[in-house]
Amino acid sequence: MSNILVAYFSASGTTEKVAQKLASQIHADLFKIQPKQVYTRADLNWNDSHSRSTLEMKDPNSRPEILNKVEKMEQYNTVFVGFPIWWYREPSIIDTFIESYDLVNKTIIPFATSGGSGMGKSSTYIQKLAPKSKVTQGKRLSFSITDEELNTWACSMIK
Numbered sequence: 001m002s003n004i005l006v007a008y009f010s011a012s013g014t015t016e017k018v019a020q021k022l023a024s025q026i027h028a029d030l031f032k033i034q035p036k037q038v039y040t041r042a043d044l045n046w047n048d049s050h051s052r053s054t055l056e057m058k059d060p061n062s063r064p065e066i067l068n069k070v071e072k073m074e075q076y077n078t079v080f081v082g083f084p085i086w087w088y089r090e091p092s093i094i095d096t097f098i099e100s101y102d103l104v105n106k107t108i109i110p111f112a113t114s115g116g117s118g119m120g121k122s123s124t125y126i127q128k129l130a131p132k133s134k135v136t137q138g139k140r141l142s143f144s145i146t147d148e149e150l151n152t153w154a155c156s157m158i159k
């Protein structure tokens with residue numbers, strides 16, 4: 001049992017690998033945010049203006065449902081939240097996740113993988129949804145980040 005949680009959403013497995021490595025490096029608990037309705041390849045097609053992801057990301061009030069729930073969120077004081085960058089920010093399901101818990105006084109540390117974009121305004125948006133938490137700037141992490149780099153970054157965040 002740790003007081004640090006690594007929670008992540010990953011549609012195609014990249015963020016998942018980084019999240020697993022992160023949790024193992026810092027001995028944190030790991031939680032996979034599972035959508036109630038799994039994203040299909042067609043859902044993820046950003047070239048289709050009518051695909052599910054496009055429609056969700058166009059609507060700031062979109063809150064895709066989550067299947068599972070963190071047990072005992074109260075035991076954690078630091079929550080790393082990982083996701084793929086979608087349209088230069090956090091996917092709407094991350095907004096659902098943030099709004100699903102009482103995160104008062106917790107430190108939230110966003111991290112992401114992407115095709116190249118940085119975090120954009122993800123941290124600002126997350127802070128708005130969790131006004132009583134401390135949301136850090138967060139970091140876009142390379143898929144090929146080494147254990148040592150990951151450890152150095154994570155430790156600098158939780159010190």
Ligand SMILES: Cc1cc2nc3c(=O)[nH]c(=O)nc-3n(C[C@H](O)[C@H](O)[C@H](O)COP(=O)(O)O)c2cc1C
Pocket residue numbers: 009010011012013014015016044045046053054083084085086087088089113114115116117118
């Ligand atoms: C709907 C959608 C939108 C995306 N938008 C961006 C973007 O704005 N910038 C970027 O660099 N990559 C973008 N990507 C690429 C993903 O961020 C990248 O492939 C990520 O590593 C996927 O993580 P995952 O395998 O954990 O889902 C997008 C991918 C999808 C499916």
